[in-house]
Amino acid sequence: MFHTQSDVVFIKGLKVEAVIGVFDWERAITQPLLIDITLETDISRAAVSDDVSDALSYKEVCDDVNEWCKEIQAKLLEHLAGQISDKLFAKYDCQKITLSIAKPTAIAQADAVGVQITRYAPASTNEPATKDVTKEVNDSQADDA
Ligand SMILES: Nc1nc2c(c(=O)[nH]1)N=C([C@H](O)[C@@H](O)CO)CN2
Numbered sequence: 001m002f003h004t005q006s007d008v009v010f011i012k013g014l015k016v017e018a019v020i021g022v023f024d025w026e027r028a029i030t031q032p033l034l035i036d037i038t039l040e041t042d043i044s045r046a047a048v049s050d051d052v053s054d055a056l057s058y059k060e061v062c063d064d065v066n067e068w069c070k071e072i073q074a075k076l077l078e079h080l081a082g083q084i085s086d087k088l089f090a091k092y093d094c095q096k097i098t099l100s101i102a103k104p105t106a107i108a109q110a111d112a113v114g115v116q117i118t119r120y121a122p123a124s125t126n127e128p129a130t131k132d133v134t135k136e137v138n139d140s141q142a143d144d145a
Contacts, residue, residue: 007043009056009094011065012036018069020080020103027073033101034112035065039088040096056092064091077101077115085119095121 014035019027039056046055068087074080085097102114 019073039094041094
């Protein structure tokens with residue numbers, strides 16, 4: 001089958017205040033995060049109907065991501081990015097997600113530091129988009145103890 005279109009809904013520079021970081025002092029404060037998200041999704045229906053209920057609403061995504069960042073309170077940006085991408089695939093009809101999360105105040109000598117991930121929708125929407133490494137991590141932490 002030939003694909004004749006490729007559409008995205010994007011969010012640039014979403015500002016979220018959340019607990020994030022590996023150090024003890026970071027667990028006691030909130031820090032700003034700057035988040036960019038690109039969701040590959042078919043916009044044909046919304047383009048014809050002009051009805052937001054047919055669209056993947058960037059407003060709803062912004063509200064969800066803001067809430068999830070505050071809830072997750074991740075240590076690593078990698079963990080936060082993986083969790084958010086899994087949640088986005090579980091809730092929204094999209095084929096591919098590119099997500100970058102920057103910490104603009106983490107390193108004084110840098111404008112921002114962060115991670116960017118690209119993930120494709122799992123074959124079944126019941127599966128997480130990221131490989132489940134929970135057992136590997138638990139086993140290796142048990143070995144270290
Ligand atoms: N690849 C990463 N490196 C680092 C992270 C991170 O989340 N991913 N986090 C930290 C600290 O929390 C740092 O932001 C404190 O300044 C260090 N490196």
